[in-house]
Amino acid sequence: MKLKVLLPTEVLIEKEVTKVIAEAEDGSFCLKPKHIDFVAALEPGLLSFETTDGREEFLAVDEGTLVKCGAEVLVSTANAVRGPNLGKLKDMVEKQFMIVGEKQKSVRSAVAKLEANLVRKFIDLGHE
Numbered sequence: 833m834k835l836k837v838l839l840p841t842e843v844l845i846e847k848e849v850t851k852v853i854a855e856a857e858d859g860s861f862c863l864k865p866k867h868i869d870f871v872a873a874l875e876p877g878l879l880s881f882e883t884t885d886g887r888e889e890f891l892a893v894d895e896g897t898l899v900k901c902g903a904e905v906l907v908s909t910a911n912a913v914r915g916p917n918l919g920k921l922k923d924m925v926e927k928q929f930m931i932v933g934e935k936q937k938s939v940r941s942a943v944a945k946l947e948a949n950l951v952r953k954f955i956d957l958g959h960e
Contacts, residue, residue: 833849833865835881851863852881852898852900853878854877854898856875857875863900870900872897879893891914895910896908
């Protein structure tokens with residue numbers, strides 16, 4: 833099977849694999865090449881896959897969508913982190929989400945300032 837993991841800004845992974853394990857609302861599931869076509873809404877969690885040379889690799893994924901169609905497995909997610917093993921992946925996820933959290937705080941602050949300025953402009957227009 834060909835696994836392709838798509839982020840909003842890049843293709844994170846495009847590899848031949850023999851197995852994909854992911855997490856949906858009802859629990860985790862495993863896909864192999866001969867499984868029927870399948871669509872699932874992914875929950876935040878681990879996605880693992882086995883490469884054609886037998887190595888198991890891991891991704892931490894945000895919510896997203898997985899589609900298996902024929903020999904292709906497409907995963908679309910807003911955020912994913914790839915790690916060489918589970919221990920390092922945990923550290924990478926914590927660091928990545930801390931960065932994302934700081935960016936979200938910054939964006940929220942900018943939006944709040946814009947809203948406040950907009951309200952002031954409307955008030956000023958009402959007094960003219």
